[in-house]
Amino acid sequence: MPKKKRKLMIITVASGKGGTGKTTVAVNMALSLENVQLLDCDVEEPNSHILLQPEIHETKPVYTRVPVISEDLCDYCGKCSKFCAYNALFVAPKTVMVFPELCHSCGGCALVCPKNAITEKERQIGVVKKGEAKGVELVYGELNVGEAMAVPLIRAVKNQMKSNKNVVIDAPPGTACSLVASVHKTDYCILVTEPTPFGLHDLKITVQVLKDLGVPMGVVINRAGLGDRKVYEYCEKENIPVLLEIPFSKKIAELYSRGVPFVAEMPEWKEKFLEIWDDIKRRR
């Protein structure tokens, strides 16, 4: 093992509350770094590509496995539906109904079927797209509209991670399983918040998730100057470093509304994002 810590890092940008500026931070950070891959794991509402305008060179369908019942072999014993923890199978006296959108693809039904009447087929839940823009390699997922489960698609996006690159992950809002899947096995998490009661409340829940997962974290305060000082007080009390403040600025908001990453128009910010990166490297 080399003594020096490896130079490359995997950093997730998360928030709890939506609309605090995750994508803004993730994209501007990626644009400030070299040799970088950006993974947009907000597969329900991916937005990184809107700011990056990449040229897409690959679109791959993503599938999950769902059961198929052979009615010739099935004797309607009901063991599969009894086993299924997700209510994805319903057995009536002369028919079996499968609810594919509830299925977690655990494979249990096929295992328990005494007649070997269950096989599995692939079912598309979305796509993974790969592209490049301004020196950033972008991978993002797009969940099909009406599809409930984001986690398998998030895993498919993360499977595209390259070990010879710095990686920035743009996580979805919320603090549930989608966040956990996004932040799993990353070196550090940047929490983007705003100095408002909503920002603070959701920050606290997200900090708890990261503590449970053992992922080190720091905070970026976006729209600094709005709201109150309670987020700062909380971070100080909890010993969470405030890595950067992005001021509330009409110019930044206006650039975002047009889909322009602000480091493109305000290049002095690249330095600041590089500083955070180095700062995190030192803390590790």
Add this chain to the structure above:
Amino acid sequence: MMVKEITVLSGKGGTGKTSVAASLAVLAQKTVLTDCDVDAPDLHLLLKPEVLETQEFKASRVAVIDEEKCVQCGKCEEHCRFGAIENLVVDPVLCEGCGVCAYVCPVAAIELEKRVSGYAFISKTKYGPMSHALLNPGEENSGKLVSLVRKNAKKIAEKENCELIINDGPPGIGCPVIASVGGVDMGLIVVEPTLSGIHDMERALGLLNHFKIPSLVCINKHDLNEENTSRIVEFCGSNGVEVVGKIPFDQIVTESMVAGKPIVEYSLESRVSKAIAELWKQTLKHI
């Protein structure tokens, strides 16, 4: 009496769902309010509910290996599709509670234990009864908890003779959003005039169409980018969706949030409050 139900959603997070929903709660009469954003709920910060009843939410299970019985055959690890068992240790974060490991274990060393995934609350506020919840950090099953919140709301509505349920929805278009909009009478989308906001609104509208739910759109902070606001109006026009309101950008909304009050209560005379009152008037025509 039929109870009507309306869900405020957005696709993109942070467009102002909760600020709008809290104000509608003040304006609407005989209404039950819910917060369907169960993993990052904020509505209670404005409505200040007094909790009357707390219910444990036990929807998920987690595999537990009895080390004394385990013969280390590794079958559980081999069959787990979630990568949740590594070196015969269960990672409760990755475990989805399917039970395959327990089924394949030859010595019955694995049990599935029910775990509390969160809590549902029935509360009262000065604006009416409220049904809400809190998912434990990092949990799954947010959709099921949303369903419980809505079920509780319906019960309260019938008991208290309320005519309307207003749901404050979560961001995104996945599991908890689907649970928030299934079978409602109207989806009210709050959009901001940014390219991301428009992109996400289109997907949220797609979701409502997919489930055949009528939709309305309201543009928040419309003056932040009038060009994008026109694009939203045009898009909605050509897709047969009515734009029922345009709310201006004003820092007074943040002020009211810091004060812990819905904006229409904090400053009834503000232009934001007037826009929300007009939005509600237009929305009522459709429900």
